[in-house]
C-alpha cells in the first residue's frame with residue numbers, strides 16, 4: 001500500500017503570476033500522518049476550495065497544497081478499530097483540504113474521528129452532490145426548525161441563491177413545505193430558481209435598496225444568508241418578530257453593518273452556522289436526515305467533472321458565476 005501512486009490537483013505558488021494549479025503524480029507516502037487511508041471516489045467543489053486553490057492564506061497557509069474539503073470513498077487502510085478496509089465513508093470539513101491534503105487527490109489520509117459512515121439511503125455520489133454546501137444548507141434548516149420557524153410563519157429569504165448552499169437550501173425549503181424568496185445577482189436565472197422551488201425571486205440590488213435604514217418592513221420569517229455584508233444586514237432588518245436568520249457565508253463580505261434595533265425591537269435571532277468543526281453527533285444527525293426524510297434528487301443542479309476539468313469551475317466560482325453544484329469524479333483524471 002505504502003508505495004501506491006495516485007493523481008492529485010496541486011495548487012502552487014508561481015513566483016511571477018501568483019497561484020496556479022496542475023495535476024501531479026503523488027505517493028501515499030506524501031500524505032500527512034493519520035489513522036485511515038481512503039480511496040476517494042468523489043469529491044465536490046465548494047467556495048472554500050476555490051479560495052484554497054487560489055492562494056487564500058486564511059484557508060491554506062502552506063503551498064504546494066491539494067484542496068478539497070469534501071471526500072467520499074472506501075477505506076483501504078486503517079489503524080483505527082472503528083474503520084475496516086472496504087467501509088464506505090464520508091469525510092468533510094475539519095482540516096481536510098485546508099492544511100491537510102484534501103479530496104482533489106485520489107487518496108487521503110485522515111484521523112479516524114473525522115469520518116462518518118455512509119448512511120444507508122445515500123450513495124457516495126449522492127453524498128458529494130450535497131457535499132459541505134448541502135450539509136451547511138441542511139444545518140441552516142435545522143436551526144430554523146429548532147427555533148420554531150415553521151412553514152406557516154412566512155417566507156424564508158435565501159441569498160446567493162444560485163450557488164451551492166443556496167440551491168440546496170431552496171430545494172430543502174420546498175421539500176419541507178416552506179415558501180422561499182431567492183435573491184440572486186444573475187438576471188438570467190430567475191426562471192431556473194422558480195423551477196428549483198423558489199416561490200419568488202428578487203434581484204440582489206432590490207434587497208440592498210434602502211440599506212442605510214435601521215429597520216426594513218418585516219417580510220421574512222427567517223433567512224439563509226451566504227453573502228454576509230449588506231445582504232446579511234438587509235436580511236436581519238427585514239425579518240419579523242422572533243424570526244431566525246442563519247449566517248453561514250461571506251461570499252460578498254465579512255462585514256456586518258447593523259444596529260441593535262432588529263434584535264431589541266423584533267427579537268430577531270442571528271444564528272451562526274459552521275460546518276468544518278460541527279460536532280460528530282450533530283454531523284451524523286444531519287447526514288442521516290439528508291439520507292432519509294430530507295433526501296433530495298440533486299442530479300438536475302449538479303454537474304460531474306474530472307480533476308483535469310476543475311480549473312474552469314474554480315475560476316467561475318471565484319468570479320461569483322457558479323451555478324448549482326460540481327461533483328468531482330476521481331476515477332479518471334481527464
Ligand SMILES: NC(=O)c1ccc[n+]([C@@H]2O[C@H](COP(=O)([O-])OP(=O)(O)OC[C@H]3O[C@@H](n4cnc5c(N)ncnc54)[C@H](OP(=O)(O)O)[C@@H]3O)[C@@H](O)[C@H]2O)c1
Nearest residue numbers: 047160161162163164165184185249250251252274275320
Ligand atoms: N459556515 C460554513 O461552514 C460554510 C459552509 C459552506 C459554505 N460556506 C460559505 O457560504 C458561501 C457560499 O458557498 P457556496 O459553496 O454556495 O458558494 P458558491 O457556489 O460559489 O455560491 C455563492 C453564490 O453567492 C453569490 N455571490 C458570489 N460572489 C458574490 C459577490 N461578490 N457578491 C455578492 N454575491 C456573490 C452568487 O450567487 P447569485 O449570483 O445567485 O447571487 C454565487 O453563486 C461562501 O462564502 C462559503 O464560504 C460556509
